[in-house]
Amino acid sequence: SSMTGVAAAETILKWGEHLPQCCSMYTAAADWAVKETAKRSKGDLKINITYGGVLATVGEIPSAIENGVIDMGNLVTPYFPDQFVINNAIPFFWPQPKSQQQLGELMLKWHKEIPAFGNELAKYKLRLIAVRPLPPYGLICNKPIRTLADFKGKRIRTFGPALPAMIEALGAVSVGMPDVEAYEALSNNILDCSTADIALVDAFKLQEVAKYFIDVPMGASWGHIIVMNTNKYASLSADQKKVIDSLKGDHLTELLRLFRAKEAELKAKWASTGSVEVIKLPADEFLKVTLGSPKVQAVRASWKTRAIAAGMSAAEAERVVNDINN
Amino acid sequence: MSDLTIGFLGVFALLGSILLGAPIMVALTAVGFAGLILLSNFTAALSILGTLYYSIVSGFHFSVIPMFLLMGFFAMRAGIGADLFDACTKWLGRLPGGLALASTGAAAAFGAASGSSVGTATLFTKLALPEMINRGYDRGFAAASIAIAGTLAVLIPPSALMVVYGILTNSSIGKLLIAGILPGIVFSLIIIATIFIVSIINPKKAPADDRIYTWNERLWSLRMVGPLFLVIAIMLGGLYGGVFTPTEAGGLGALVTFFMATVRQRGFRGIEFGKTLLDTVVLTAMIFAIIIGGLLFARFLALSGVSGAIQAVLVDGGFSVWTVVAMVTVIYLILGMLMDAPSLLAISLPITHPVMIGLGFDPLWFGVYVIVLAEIGAITPPVGINCFVVKGAAGDLVTLEEIFGALTPFIIASFFMLAIMLLFPQIALWLPGLM
Amino acid sequence: MRQLFLKIYDCYGKSLWAFAMVAGAFTFAIMCVIDANALTRKLFNWPLPAALEITQALLVGAIMLPFAFTQLKRQHVSTVFLTSNLSPTTRRWLHLLWSIVGFLLFAAVTYGTYQYALRSYRMNEQIWGAAIQFAIWPAKMAVSLGTLLITVQFLLDAIGFALIADFRAKDDENAELQGNV
Ligand code: NA
Numbered sequence: 001s002s003m004t005g006v007a008a009a010e011t012i013l014k015w016g017e018h019l020p021q022c023c024s025m026y027t028a029a030a031d032w033a034v035k036e037t038a039k040r041s042k043g044d045l046k047i048n049i050t051y052g053g054v055l056a057t058v059g060e061i062p063s064a065i066e067n068g069v070i071d072m073g074n075l076v077t078p079y080f081p082d083q084f085v086i087n088n089a090i091p092f093f094w095p096q097p098k099s100q101q102q103l104g105e106l107m108l109k110w111h112k113e114i115p116a117f118g119n120e121l122a123k124y125k126l127r128l129i130a131v132r133p134l135p136p137y138g139l140i141c142n143k144p145i146r147t148l149a150d151f152k153g154k155r156i157r158t159f160g161p162a163l164p165a166m167i168e169a170l171g172a173v174s175v176g177m178p179d180v181e182a183y184e185a186l187s188n189n190i191l192d193c194s195t196a197d198i199a200l201v202d203a204f205k206l207q208e209v210a211k212y213f214i215d216v217p218m219g220a221s222w223g224h225i226i227v228m229n230t231n232k233y234a235s236l237s238a239d240q241k242k243v244i245d246s247l248k249g250d251h252l253t254e255l256l257r258l259f260r261a262k263e264a265e266l267k268a269k270w271a272s273t274g275s276v277e278v279i280k281l282p283a284d285e286f287l288k289v290t291l292g293s294p295k296v297q298a299v300r301a302s303w304k305t306r307a308i309a310a311g312m313s314a315a316e317a318e319r320v321v322n323d324i325n326n
Numbered sequence: 327m328s329d330l331t332i333g334f335l336g337v338f339a340l341l342g343s344i345l346l347g348a349p350i351m352v353a354l355t356a357v358g359f360a361g362l363i364l365l366s367n368f369t370a371a372l373s374i375l376g377t378l379y380y381s382i383v384s385g386f387h388f389s390v391i392p393m394f395l396l397m398g399f400f401a402m403r404a405g406i407g408a409d410l411f412d413a414c415t416k417w418l419g420r421l422p423g424g425l426a427l428a429s430t431g432a433a434a435a436f437g438a439a440s441g442s443s444v445g446t447a448t449l450f451t452k453l454a455l456p457e458m459i460n461r462g463y464d465r466g467f468a469a470a471s472i473a474i475a476g477t478l479a480v481l482i483p484p485s486a487l488m489v490v491y492g493i494l495t496n497s498s499i500g501k502l503l504i505a506g507i508l509p510g511i512v513f514s515l516i517i518i519a520t521i522f523i524v525s526i527i528n529p530k531k532a533p534a535d536d537r538i539y540t541w542n543e544r545l546w547s548l549r550m551v552g553p554l555f556l557v558i559a560i561m562l563g564g565l566y567g568g569v570f571t572p573t574e575a576g577g578l579g580a581l582v583t584f585f586m587a588t589v590r591q592r593g594f595r596g597i598e599f600g601k602t603l604l605d606t607v608v609l610t611a612m613i614f615a616i617i618i619g620g621l622l623f624a625r626f627l628a629l630s631g632v633s634g635a636i637q638a639v640l641v642d643g644g645f646s647v648w649t650v651v652a653m654v655t656v657i658y659l660i661l662g663m664l665m666d667a668p669s670l671l672a673i674s675l676p677i678t679h680p681v682m683i684g685l686g687f688d689p690l691w692f693g694v695y696v697i698v699l700a701e702i703g704a705i706t707p708p709v710g711i712n713c714f715v716v717k718g719a720a721g722d723l724v725t726l727e728e729i730f731g732a733l734t735p736f737i738i739a740s741f742f743m744l745a746i747m748l749l750f751p752q753i754a755l756w757l758p759g760l761m
Numbered sequence: 762m763r764q765l766f767l768k769i770y771d772c773y774g775k776s777l778w779a780f781a782m783v784a785g786a787f788t789f790a791i792m793c794v795i796d797a798n799a800l801t802r803k804l805f806n807w808p809l810p811a812a813l814e815i816t817q818a819l820l821v822g823a824i825m826l827p828f829a830f831t832q833l834k835r836q837h838v839s840t841v842f843l844t845s846n847l848s849p850t851t852r853r854w855l856h857l858l859w860s861i862v863g864f865l866l867f868a869a870v871t872y873g874t875y876q877y878a879l880r881s882y883r884m885n886e887q888i889w890g891a892a893i894q895f896a897i898w899p900a901k902m903a904v905s906l907g908t909l910l911i912t913v914q915f916l917l918d919a920i921g922f923a924l925i926a927d928f929r930a931k932d933d934e935n936a937e938l939q940g941n942v
């Protein structure tokens with residue numbers, strides 16, 4: 001605009017992202033959102049993403065947005081199960097039957113229809129802008145798991161509140177370990193398996209050290225939400241708000257498109273090169289063993305208790321649980 | 327005032343306060359904090375202080391820094407360095423510059439057990455310098471050869487400085503450590519060649535050892551190398567045998583050297599257990615104070631746009647890659663004269679790392695290159711930490727002027743090392759590429 | 762007055778030593794936890810419960826508690842090649858300046874980190890280890906404790922440089938030897 005001399009002062013939004021810029025569908029979709037924002041606002045609204053946690057590490061992002069260090073960023077909700085109890089419903093339910101797309105749509109629907117979701121974010125001056133559901137999870141293993149009994153005694157990397165219970169229900173050993181260590185640990189048999197989606201397998205090159213992807217109906221998983229400082233959002237013009245609001249669904253569509261393309265590409269590559277064998281285990285057997293575990297059930301029940309304590313009505317909490325499971 | 331102006335003023339304020347004697351961690355943190363207040367507001371800047379410390383000091387893989395330091399101190403108490411020097415002397419002593427060659431070889435090998443350049447230089451000053459001077463070595467040459475040999479310990483894993491680079495640039499620490507192995511070996515060979523050449527040209531500087539060792543003595547001396555090989559074998563065995571992850575290897579190394587020190591000193595009293603732990607935590611606190619300050623300063627630079635502006639000029643400004651590499655190198659040589667290695671990395675990397683990556687250099691390669699540059703800075707006057715500690719450990723045996731005066735051949739050798747890294751980047755990238 | 766101050770300075774220094782020794786014990790404990798976890802994982806297929814999370818919590822103390830002792834021992838690196846040419850009086854005022862800056866800065870750090878820890882305490886934030894859960898706030902408070910200790914150390918240094926002409930003058934002679942990596 002300075003070239004034409006009109007000098008309309010564009011609004012610049014600072015987006016802090018803990019992921020590195022290179023090579024993930026999340027950041028590709030973020031870059032798409034940046035371009036789209038500029039286009040839809042006709043240059044009136046500009047977003048600058050600083051990647052790689054330079055402005056805030058993953059643990060600092062909500063506080064950095066709350067205090068206006070940055071205007072927006074990716075909030076990895078599973079890292080904050082006690083701060084964002086309500087928005088953390090999904091990680092308590094493993095296994096569950098929902099796909100990546102269904103979880104993304106569910107989260108958007110909850111935010112639209114159940115005020116407790118937005119209120120919890122607003123308490124920390126955050127507002128939902130977009131969602132990043134994860135693809136369906138499975139297990140990447142360095143030895144074949146052909147029956148459920150094969151899980152017995154296997155060391156499997158887990159994280160979060162619900163995965164350890166599910167893994168232990170299978171008779172396996174749950175191992176806590178940073179994600180960046182998974183490659184080495186799989187290569188020298190410290191781990192037998194790691195929970196992962198296939199894009200994650202590719203990102204950490206786990207297929208080089210683990211040749212078996214065990215397809216079990218764990219369901220997709222939750223990742224991040226993109227949030228903006230509420231004051232910053234309020235300071236935007238009506239037109240700018242409209243542009244930002246329009247991203248919600250479109251960003252999800254783009255993210256899912258990128259994931260589907262990547263998944264198809266990887267699956268074709270695995271099949272044609274034989275680099276990874278996908279082993280499908282009987283779904284009903286898997287669900288019976290895992291859902292039959294009292295520990296798994298206890299973790300699921302705990303979310304409802306926590307959500308009600310955090311200010312949700314029992315009916316709303318019940319609806320969320322049903323939305324996830326049915 | 328524009329954000330960019332604030333950013334550049336911050337850079338000057340940082341350099342100014344460091345020159346005026348501010349503790350470098352205070353300078354980095356204070357300028358970063360003040361800059362963030364100016365760029366946003368007090369509450370926002372305060373919130374960054376509030377969250378940054380915990381997010382860094384609770385990072386599991388950063389536990390390798392205290393573990394590597396602990397391992398180095400225990401290795402020292404276990405007498406591993408003394409044994410290596412003894413063995414190397416019996417094999418290399420009769421060559422021109424034999425004792426200097428022996429101390430360099432032993433220091434390089436000791437680097438496989440210690441992650442500290444200064445610690446290694448201190449140890450070998452005590453072990454080798456008195457004997458070299460007794461045998462008629464030029465004082466400065468002998469001391470300078472030890473000061474430079476100490477730097478090998480941070481190229482060869484374990485290396486606390488490599489971990490610092492990894493934290494500051496968010497790079498793979500495991501791969502960085504592996505990347506340093508070959509350059510460390512090449513650099514030790516270059517230093518050995520330098521000592522050899524100087525000793526042949528000017529035998530007065532380093533008279534050959536006249537003691538004669540029989541082959542029996544030599545072969546028998548090899549048993550002294552055993553403990554080091556045991557450490558290396560256990561580390562590699564633990565890693566490839568599926569017992570330890572790379573992050574846990576520091577804990578394993580500390581445990582192994584702890585047992586060796588306890589056996590060697592026959593108990594806890596001899597290993598000065600309390601003092602060893604105290605030395606370790608003081609160094610750990612010193613390093614992390616600089617890392618956190620550096621990360622805060624980096625945030626300030628990123629928000630001000632200075633990092634981006636410099637990157638834009640250097641990457642898209644039509645300079646040839648080699649011009650930029652030369653500029654970056656000269657900046658490190660100049661800053662390296664003035665400060666220690668962790669501070670140098672903390673101050674420079676927010677600017678140089680994105681530039682070099684933007685130009686297409688591999689972050690692992692740049693890590694090793696920067697470590698070599700930082701270690702050149704560790705010997706160059708006026709602030710040459712390794713020369714200071716050699717002087718400190720040597721007492722009245724040598725003056726600081728004598729050490730600085732004898733550095734020239736070693737600085738030439740270091741430039742040769744930089745040239746090799748530029749011409750053959752594979753020496754840093756080949757091993758991690760196999761991982 | 763001067764005697765009293767030096768006495769307080771000395772006592773405080775001893776307590777900093779004690780905190781540094783606690784950090785030393787934490788460091789040794791980290792080594793033990795890492796090794797025990799790796800061994801039980803390999804030998805008994807039983808990783809130590811929450812070894813990762815315990816290491817993280819210990820690491821916070823190991824790093825933060827010795828911050829102040831490190832300052833007392835003048836081991837936070839600084840460059841003296843320019844200041845060593847200045848007169849002792851000028852050096853004293855520069856030391857006073859940096860002590861005040863350090864005091865104000867770490868007072869702010871302490872306040873900021875304390876607010877952050879307090880929030881964690883209020884929401885009863887937990888470490889969600891694979892097998893056990895425990896509260897995060899003690900580790901977050903340890904950060905504030907470490908920075909509080911160095912805040913007070915900077916304050917005492919500032920008072921010392923303001924009141925006493927040759928306060929810690931001997932340090933300047935050895936200053937070149939600082940820095941250890
Ligand atoms: Na080393």
Ligand code: NA
Nearest residue numbers: 662663703709
């Ligand atoms: Na220097």
